[in-house]
Each structure stands twice: as structure tokens, then as C-alpha cells.
Amino acid sequence: MIKRFLYSQKVAPYVFVFPFVAIFLVFWVYPLLSSFGMSFQHVTLGQEAEWTGMDNYQKLMGDSVFLKSIGNSALYMVLTLVILIPFPMLLAVLINNKRMWGREFFKSAFFFPALTSVVVAGTIFRLMFGEMEGSLINSVLGVFGIEPVKFLKGHLTGFVALLALATWRWTGVNILYFLSGLKNIPEEYYEAASIDGASAFQKFTRITMPLLKPTTIYVLTISIYAGLAMFIESLMLWNGNNSPKNIGLTIVGYLYRQGIEKNNLGYAAAVGIVLLAVTMIINLTQLAFSGMFKKED
Amino acid sequence: MKKNTALNIVLVVVFAVICFLILLPFYAITLASFKPGEELIRYGLNLKLDFSVMSLDNFVFLFTGDHAYFTWFFNSLLLTVVQVVLTLLVSATVAYGFAAYDFKGKNILFICVLLIMMVPFEILLLPLYTLTFNLGMMNSYSAIILPGIANAATIFFFRQYLSGIPKEIIASGRVDGASEYGIYARLILPVMKPSFAAMAILNGMNSWNNFLWPFMVLSDSHKYTLPIGLKTLLTPYGNNYDLLIVGSFFSILPIFILFVAFQKYFIDGMTAGAVKG
Numbered sequence: 001m002i003k004r005f006l007y008s009q010k011v012a013p014y015v016f017v018f019p020f021v022a023i024f025l026v027f028w029v030y031p032l033l034s035s036f037g038m039s040f041q042h043v044t045l046g047q048e049a050e051w052t053g054m055d056n057y058q059k060l061m062g063d064s065v066f067l068k069s070i071g072n073s074a075l076y077m078v079l080t081l082v083i084l085i086p087f088p089m090l091l092a093v094l095i096n097n098k099r100m101w102g103r104e105f106f107k108s109a110f111f112f113p114a115l116t117s118v119v120v121a122g123t124i125f126r127l128m129f130g131e132m133e134g135s136l137i138n139s140v141l142g143v144f145g146i147e148p149v150k151f152l153k154g155h156l157t158g159f160v161a162l163l164a165l166a167t168w169r170w171t172g173v174n175i176l177y178f179l180s181g182l183k184n185i186p187e188e189y190y191e192a193a194s195i196d197g198a199s200a201f202q203k204f205t206r207i208t209m210p211l212l213k214p215t216t217i218y219v220l221t222i223s224i225y226a227g228l229a230m231f232i233e234s235l236m237l238w239n240g241n242n243s244p245k246n247i248g249l250t251i252v253g254y255l256y257r258q259g260i261e262k263n264n265l266g267y268a269a270a271v272g273i274v275l276l277a278v279t280m281i282i283n284l285t286q287l288a289f290s291g292m293f294k295k296e297d
Numbered sequence: 298m299k300k301n302t303a304l305n306i307v308l309v310v311v312f313a314v315i316c317f318l319i320l321l322p323f324y325a326i327t328l329a330s331f332k333p334g335e336e337l338i339r340y341g342l343n344l345k346l347d348f349s350v351m352s353l354d355n356f357v358f359l360f361t362g363d364h365a366y367f368t369w370f371f372n373s374l375l376l377t378v379v380q381v382v383l384t385l386l387v388s389a390t391v392a393y394g395f396a397a398y399d400f401k402g403k404n405i406l407f408i409c410v411l412l413i414m415m416v417p418f419e420i421l422l423l424p425l426y427t428l429t430f431n432l433g434m435m436n437s438y439s440a441i442i443l444p445g446i447a448n449a450a451t452i453f454f455f456r457q458y459l460s461g462i463p464k465e466i467i468a469s470g471r472v473d474g475a476s477e478y479g480i481y482a483r484l485i486l487p488v489m490k491p492s493f494a495a496m497a498i499l500n501g502m503n504s505w506n507n508f509l510w511p512f513m514v515l516s517d518s519h520k521y522t523l524p525i526g527l528k529t530l531l532t533p534y535g536n537n538y539d540l541l542i543v544g545s546f547f548s549i550l551p552i553f554i555l556f557v558a559f560q561k562y563f564i565d566g567m568t569a570g571a572v573k574g
Binding site for chain 2 (some may be wrong): 005007009010012014015016019021023027030031032034035038043044053089090091094095097099100101102106107108109110111112113115116117118119120121123124125127128130132133134135137139153165169171172184197203225228229231232236239252255256259260265268269273275276279280283
């Protein structure tokens with residue numbers, strides 16, 4: 001009887017999707033709700049929680065370290081967008097040219113950095129941006145007569161190192177995204193444009209860019225998310241969550257510091273909820289502006 | 298024609314320069330893995346090719362020394378294999394449910410899949426941490442594997458792939474009297490094979506390099522994965538550079554070899570989300 005029920009065509013789909021529903025409820029819905037609840041409480045691991053209303057949020061608004069972490073994450077996100085969308089797009093268009101020599105090799109070589117873990121990549125970059133005269137970047141600067149820079153001690157120079165790491169790891173990946181988008185643009189469009197006497201630049205702005213829009217939106221969406229949620233890059237570059245004057249502290253870094261290092265779970269949960277709200281608002285606005293929610297005709 | 302050749306040369310030069318910059322850190326770490334750690338501490342990571350200080354000592358230490366590197370290495374390997382196999386099977390099953398049937402609540406559930414792809418996992422770290430603690434699952438691999446077992450991006454990719462498979466296969470299976478599950482296991486799974494390769498590589502790469510969540514869950518150093526182990530070599534009280542550098546170099550190798558061998562699948566897997574998202 002039970003077997004008959006489970007094997008019927010009406011019940012089978014639910015059996016197939018059941019694992020997702022279970023995981024979704026246990027590991028997404030429940031933690032999200034509990035996080036939301038925790039953000040209104042004072043919680044320490046292994047102790048009775050205590051309701052404190054909006055206290056955590058009020059404290060957050062006046063917490064200068066938290067505001068600094070938001071500033072850092074926002075700046076990082078904006079700068080990664082500025083670097084990691086236009087340049088990979090341009091490189092993808094150039095590499096897509098079938099007559100170019102060695103394109104397969106370049107595609108692979110650009111992708112290599114994405115194969116390394118952030119732990120390994122971060123360690124390499126921390127050493128490259130070391131403050132000694134002989135460290136890689138400083139020795140290059142030395143050739144131009146520039147004094148050694150203490151990269152990881154300053155806000156601006158620290159960000160240079162962070163962005164170098166991000167650019168190194170993600171350029172190749174974004175190139176691949178744009179290449180897969182370019183594959184969907186019919187060759188005839190360019191041929192027709194050539195007959196009409198369009199220049200290469202006109203073809204790029206009038207054909208390539210508009211038709212790459214879905215890919216650009218995808219890359220934009222995941223980059224906003226990844227930028228705002230960045231943590232391990234900073235953790236590895238500064239060899240810990242404590243950078244001088246918090247120059248490398250990000251929102252998730254602050255969440256980690258409050259929640260795990262200080263066992264202040266309620267406060268950390270409030271940080272998480274703010275991050276969720278900011279990510280969702282920015283991404284939904286961005287998607288609305290780019291017309292993603294309009295019905296396709 | 299001449300104009301094209303000139304343009305090509307300019308392009309290749311530009312790309313070669315970028316390529317050189319991208320490969321530079323790899324060269325630096327490779328070089329450093331042949332030098333003693335002291336050298337690195339005293340002079341920093343550099344590109345000096347100085348054969349008088351270079352030796353295979355670090356590699357000898359890596360393979361014969363008294364340390365836990367290969368325990369971490371095999372932990373990572375085991376965790377990656379188990380995680381990939383389970384995630385692929387579960388995600389493929391779920392994707393088939395979405396692709397092959399029309400049922401009540403299907404759209405809402407699929408929106409949940411898309412939603413997961415947009416919520417930063419980092420927000421869940423703390424509640425997941427307390428949940429794991431309360432369930433007594435701290436320091437276990439299941440706490441690392443379970444939350445990711447129905448991977449949203451993987452489900453999404455499989456569903457897209459399955460929508461290209463003719464429904465007649467399912468119909469003919471029913472005519473032959475196979476059960477719904479028999480159809481999936483015997484007729485559909487074999488057809489899905491090509492898509493498994495791309496997803497195996499994407500998930501494998503993520504799992505091999507996964508750091509934050511395992512770092513929070515695992516406290517027993519015998520259970521550490523490679524990234525966690527390497528991270529513990531960096532301490533505020535002086536770093537174990539001999540092992541760290543050669544170990545980092547060696548940790549890139551497996552993925553590197555896989556990449557060279559299965560390049561096409563890597564690229565398919567990486568761009569899976571962008572295909573008509």
C-alpha cells in the first residue's frame with residue numbers, strides 16, 4: 001500500500017525534490033529565522049538568551065568599527081566592479097577574435113589563478129606585498145627609484161594589495177563568462193554592420209555591449225554579492241582578523257569577530273541581517289533597473 | 298591582410314604582458330619552494346634565481362618530515378570525493394524532479410533554489426554554528442557536507458541540461474512498465490553523464506579550496522583539511538615557511554593537473570550559471 005503510494009506518478013516528484021526541501025528548511029530557513037530572532041537578543045553560546053529588542057541595531061548604528069567595516073566592504077565592492085567588469089569584457093571581445101594567435105593558451109593561463117584557494121593565493125600576495133626592500137613589489141618599485149612601501153600598514157596601499165589579489169583571481173573567470181555570452185551573438189550582425197560601414201568601436205558599443213547585457217547582469221549580481229561578503233582575502237592578507245586600525249576589516253570580518261571571537265552572537269546576528277538587507281536591496285535595485293523583472297515578450 | 302597581421306602582433310604582445318603578470322605569482326612561489334624559509338623571512342618573496350641557496354630540501358621535508366601535511370592532504374581528498382559524489386547524486390535527483398514533472402508548489406520551490414543563489418552563505422555562519430553545536434555535530438565531516446548537499450547552482454545547471462532531453466524517453470519507459478524511479482536510475486542518469494563531468498569539477502574545486510565553514514567546524518588537527526592546515530602554519534609567533542611554501546605549491550598541483558586534463562569541463566562548469574541565467 002505504502003509502496004503503491006510512493007510509486008504513483010503524483011507522489012514521485014515530491015520524493016525527487018524532497019532532499020532539497022529538507023536541506024532548505026534545516027540549513028537555510030531555520031538558520032535565517034534564528035539569525036533574525038537572535039539579532040533581537042543577547043546570546044552567548046551555551047547560555048540562556050535574553051530579549052533586548054532593538055538594542056543590537058541601535059548599538060550598531062553608533063558603532064564606529066562597524067561603520068568602518070561597511071565602508072571597507074562597500075569600497076571593495078565598488079572598486080572590484082569598476083575593474084572586474086569592463087576589462088574582462090574588453091579582453092573577452094579581443095580573445096574571441098578567431099584569427100588571434102594563441103587564444104586557447106591565453107584563455108587557460110588567465111584562468112589558472114582561479115584554481116588556487118584563497119588561503120594559498122592570499123599567502124602569496126601577502127609575501128609579494130611584504131614591506132621589505134627585497135619583496136617582489138617593492139623590488140620592482142625600487143627599479144624606478146621608489147622607496148619601499150609598507151603596503152599592509154596603510155589604508156590606500158592595503159586596498160591596492162586586496163584589489164590586486166581580487167583582480168588576479170577573477171579576471172580569467174569573468175573573461176570566461178563574457179566569452180560564453182559572446183558565443184550567443186550571431187556572426188551575421190557584425191557582417192551586416194560591416195556592410196553598413198560601421199567601425200570596430202561602433203560594433204562594440206552598438207552590438208556587443210547591448211547583446212552582452214544578460215551576461216553583464218549575471219556578473220554584476222555575483223560580483224556585488226562576492227564583494228560585500230568578502231572576508232577570507234582580508235584574513236589571509238593580514239594574517240588574521242586584526243588589521244592595523246581595521247583598514248582591512250569587512251562586514252563578514254566584523255560578524256566573525258563579534259560572533260566567534262567575542263561570543264557575542266546576538267550582536268553578530270544583527271550584523272548579518274544588515275549585510276543581508278544591504279545585499280538584497282542593492283541587487284534587487286540593480287536587477288529592477290536593468291529590466292530583469294520585466295516580462296519577456 | 299597586412300593590417301590584420303599588425304593588429305594581431307599588437308594583441309599578442311598585450312596579452313603576453315598580462316599573461317606574464319598573471320603567471321608571476323606562480324613563478325615566485327615555485328622559486329620560493331626551492332629556497333630555505335629563512336631566506337624568505339630575511340629577503341622577502343622575490344624573483345632572484347640564486348642557485349647557491351636553492352635545493353630540494355623543502356621537498357624532502359615535505360615527503361619525509363615529521364608533520365601532518367599528508368594527513369591534511371588525504372582528509373581534503375576524502376572530503377572532496379565524498380562531497381562531490383553525494384552533492385551530484387542529490388542535486389541531480391532534485392533537478393530531475395523539477396525538470397520531468399509538473400506538480401503543485403513547483404514554481405515556489407524553484408524560486409527558493411534561485412533565492413539560495415542570491416543569499417550570502419556567510420550570513421548563515423553563526424546560526425549554522427549554533428545549530429551544529431546544539432546537534433553535537435562539531436568536529437565532524439557531516440557538518441561540512443550536509444548543508445551543501447543540495448547545491449543550488451548544481452541543481453540549476455542539471456535542470457537546464459535535463460530540459461534538453463526528450464520527454465519521449467520517460468514516456469517510453471512508462472510504456473515498458475518501468476517505475477518512476479526506475480526510469481530515472483536506468484534511463485535518465487546514463488544520459489546525464491556529460492553534465493556530471495562539468496559539475497564534478499566545479500564542486501570538486503570548491504570543496505578542495507573550501508575554507509571558512511570547515512575552519513569553524515573542525516577543531517581536531519587530525520581532521521583538518523589542507524587549507525586549514527596551511528593556515529595554521531601561519532602563527533603570530535613566527536611562521537613555518539619551509540612547509541607553508543612548499544605545501545602551498547604542492548596543494549595547487551592536483552587541481553592544476555585536473556585542469557590541464559579536463560579543461561573543457563572546467564570551463565563548462567564555471568560558466569554554467571551564466572548560460573541564459
